[in-house]
Amino acid sequence: MKTFDYVIVGGGSAGCVLADKLSACGNYSVCLLEAGKEDKSWLIHLPIGIIGLMRDRTLNWQFNSQREATLNNREIFTPRGKTLGGSSSINAMLYVRGQKQDYDHWHSLGNQGWSYDEVLPYFKALEHQERGADEYHGINGSLNVADSVSKPAINEEFIQSAIAAGYPENNDFNGATQEGIGYFQVTQKNGLRHSAAKAFLTPNLTRTNLTVITQTQVDKILIENKVATGVSFKHKGKMQSIRANNEVILSAGAIHSPQLLMLSGVGPVEELNRHDIDVIHPLEGVGKNLQDHVDILSVAEHKRTNVLAYRPKSAWWAIKESMKFFKKRQGLLTTVVAESGGFIKSEPSLTEPDLQLHFVPAAMDDHGRNHKLLCTYGIAMHVCLLRPKSRGTITLNSDKVNHHPRIHMNMLDHQDDINTMIKAVKIAKNIFSTPPLSNAHVKYIFPDDNCTSDQEIHEFLKNKCNTIYHPVGTCKMGQDELAVVDEQLKVHGINKLRVVDASIMPTLVSGNTNAPTMMIAAKAAVSILADANYSASKLGEVI
16 A cells, blocks of 8 residues: 555645645655546636536536525536646636635634634735735735736626726725725636646646546545544546555545545434444534525626627627737637626625626526527626525435535525525616616516516526535534534544645635635645644745
8 A cells, every 4th residue: 555644635726735835845745636637628728618618527527406495496506626626627717815804704713823814925925916916915926816818898898887886996806905896817827727736736746755646536534543544546447545644635625525524434423324334433514514605697688799609790709809819818718708897785884795796798597508598699797695694515425435415505595695685686787777888788688677576586596596616614614513624624533634625614705715725725734734843944935
């Protein structure tokens, strides 16, 4: 049996950062195990490939939730990355950290070291900000953060309409304040996707102390006398095991991490008994506390033809825009589809934004999988709830890792979430009805003009609400009865085992989750190396 100092399960946003930071000093051997393939597909690296990645079954786990009673018994499509880089290799590349208050709230829950002032240095250290360094941004990190080089003109019309509707302008959602409307920054470099794998893993594959094994499905964490000793996995059709001298680090994400803990005998006793899994350690919170940004799309038919559509004029526009890539690495082939948006308050009396907007220059539905709607010249706007009160769960379908876990999103379970999302629909329609966007308005596709009362909008929400791909919280950090890890991300009751990914967030951050997940990994790496008695004077160099 091969032995490494650290075994990392999952080569996603967190796993790639950990692999870099733990192997950089050369003192420790690191093995990274990833279920998916290497990140070689052009769909990953050419940003517009995101459209195809939604349908790709080899690079995308393509989970579906159970039928959701709160959403008219619909199954909710839940894409997650299945390749090196994880979801950072299939996402929309938006670089968003969340609000200061998010991290201060984590700290207030008893998680020492997780306040905004304490996590900001990790964000800055990971980042190479093309705009330059300042109080909020760094330039020496491996992750390239850039302004989008694809900005279809209609995005400017959206921004001007939102400002005219009463929302402030903001050119940096990760700066002094998050509130406002503008362009998102993106994790791209020279017009190509800059995933966690491209930033932190690919440049370091020549390190002799770093081993990366892809197409490897881990089925169990090996635990002896409440100590994690390694993992078992299937690779090339054969079951194998490897040992970890120092630690096993679970970075499989908010859906797979709780599944693997339960398959390994760590989790709610009732759930483990249901599937005849031996209880190694009872931990009630595993798989509980699932949170995601519930999202609604408003779509309108539009006279503008410089939008994404299967129509002749749009096709000609797209061809001309695409040619910019070959000359300047700009234009439509670099699009993240949602270049502009913002963070707004559903009520002026609120102290911070509670809604996020993503504007899309296309008549979009069903995660872009509805080809029929794309035959229309149109525009769409996502509005998502930043801090939902509804909570879901991850449980098991069986004791086999190759069976997808049971996902119960439970969105719109809390009345406050319903009330705010009703306001969100009205806000989207108001922005669409404000010049200059309204000057080319034809009609609303959904919700239609007859959907006006709160009851009618609630029914629309039940029929159309969806995820915007930010599941977190299923192995939450804390000390309460549902906490799975402590503030150093060590699993309660099991030695030499940590969970380091978005699942440890006690509450959802107010924005996209990729950047916060990488920050979590960088912060965890310092803690891990400190426990290994790595030189205290050099710990500052780790990030």
